[in-house]
Amino acid sequence: GTGAAPVYAQEQEAAATGLDEIIVTARFREEKLQETPIAITAITAADLESRGMQNAFEVAYTVPNASLRPTQAAFGASMSAYIRGIGQYDFLPEFEPGVAIYFDDVLHPVTFASSIDLMDLERVEVLRGPQGTLFGRGSIGGAIRYISNPPLGDETGNISVTYGDFNRIDIRASYDFKLSETVFARVAGVAKKRDGYQTV
Numbered sequence: 001g002t003g004a005a006p007v008y009a010q011e012q013e014a015a016a017t018g019l020d021e022i023i024v025t026a027r028f029r030e031e032k033l034q035e036t037p038i039a040i041t042a043i044t045a046a047d048l049e050s051r052g053m054q055n056a057f058e059v060a061y062t063v064p065n066a067s068l069r070p071t072q073a074a075f076g077a078s079m080s081a082y083i084r085g086i087g088q089y090d091f092l093p094e095f096e097p098g099v100a101i102y103f104d105d106v107l108h109p110v111t112f113a114s115s116i117d118l119m120d121l122e123r124v125e126v127l128r129g130p131q132g133t134l135f136g137r138g139s140i141g142g143a144i145r146y147i148s149n150p151p152l153g154d155e156t157g158n159i160s161v162t163y164g165d166f167n168r169i170d171i172r173a174s175y176d177f178k179l180s181e182t183v184f185a186r187v188a189g190v191a192k193k194r195d196g197y198q199t200v
Contacts, residue, residue, distance in 0.1 A: 020044070021033075022042045022044065022123075024036055024040060024042050024123075024125055025125075025147075026038055026040055026125055026127055026134070026135075026145070027134060028134060038127055038129075039127070039128040039129050040125055040126065040127050040128070041062070041063045041064070041066075041125070041126045041128070042123055042124070042125050042126075043059055043062055043063075043123060043124045043125075043126075044122075044123050045121055045122055045123060045149070047062065048118060048121060048124070053118055054117060054118055055070075055115060055116070055117060055118060056068070056079060056101075056114065056115050056116050056117075056118060056146065057069055057070055057079045057115055058118075059118075059124050059126065059144070060126075063126045063128075064128075065083060065084045065128055066081075066082070066083045066126055066128070066142075067080075067081075067082040067083075067087070068080070068081050068082075068144075070115050071089065071091060071111070071115075076091070076112065076113060077113055077114075077115045077116065078091040078111050078112050078113065078114060078115055079101075079111055079114045079115035080111060081097060081098075081099035081101065081111065081114070081141075081144065082098075082099065082141065083098075083099050083126070083128050083129075083141040083142035084128060084129065084141060084142065085141075086098040086099070086140055086141030086142075087099045087141050088111055089111075090111070091110065091111050091112040092110075092112075093109075093110045093112060095110075096109070096110075096138050097109075097110065097111050097141075098138070098139065098140050098141035099139065099141040099142050099143065099144060100131065100135055100138075100139035100142075100143040100144070101114050101143070101144050101146075102135070102143060102144065102145045102146065103116075103146050103148075104146070104147060104148050105145070116146075117172075117190050117192075118146070119172065119174070119188050119189070119190055120148060120149050120174040120186070120188035121146060121147060121148055121149065122147050122148060122149045122150065123147050124144065124145065124146055124147065125144070125145040125147065126142065126143075126144050126145075127142050127143045127144075127145070128142045129141075129142055130142075131143050148186075148188075149174075149176075149186060150186070151176055151184035151185050151186035152176055152184060152186075153176065153177065153178030153179075153183075153184035153185075154176055154178075155176065155177055155178065156175075156176050157173065157174055157175035157176060158173065158174055159171070159172065159173040159174075160172045160173075164194075166194050166195040166196070166197065167193075167194065167195045168192075168193070168194040168195075169191075169192075169193050169194070170190070170191070170192045170193075171190065171191045171192075172188075172189075172190045173188070173189060173190075174186065174187065174188035174189075175187050175188075
């Protein structure tokens with residue numbers, strides 16, 4: 001005869017591996033990632049930090065069926081975004097990209113200047129496939145949501161400094177503070193400087 005392992009064994013295994021419960025807001029309400037009926041990948045701030053991701057296009061390294069690449073230097077800090085083979089490579093503003101990019105639920109309607117530094121994010125959500133009423137505007141490939149850390153007023157912050165060749169200096173910092181008992185603020189910034197390869 002054949003048998004099946006009891007369900008409680010799977011529950012114990014999940015508890016033993018220490019799987020984190022990820023809450024997403026892809027449908028504008030808080031719900032568990034596993035229970036959201038959307039093909040979605042959520043990348044937490046801890047994931048971003050552990051993988052050393054510092055630019056918007058790097059999140060695609062952990063997302064199936066997604067290709068985010070910086071465009072050539074002539075186009076500035078632009079990013080070509082493709083999900084499931086649908087997207088746009090050209091930075092021209094009259095073209096509407098097949099993959100919508102949102103920064104704190106504000107649509108970035110073109111690919112130009114979409115390749116930004118990842119700064120003080122809570123998570124990134126990548127929604128694969130056509131999006132409708134929630135993330136519409138012709139997002140037939142999908143949508144990418146960059147979600148910042150909310151202010152908590154807990155007087156915490158962080159700073160990181162990178163030094164490298166050609167006098168490269170990168171500084172990233174953020175600080176969370178309280179303006180009053182009910183009003184909180186969070187400030188984040190990045191500064192980057194590097195000498196050229198030659199002196200003219």
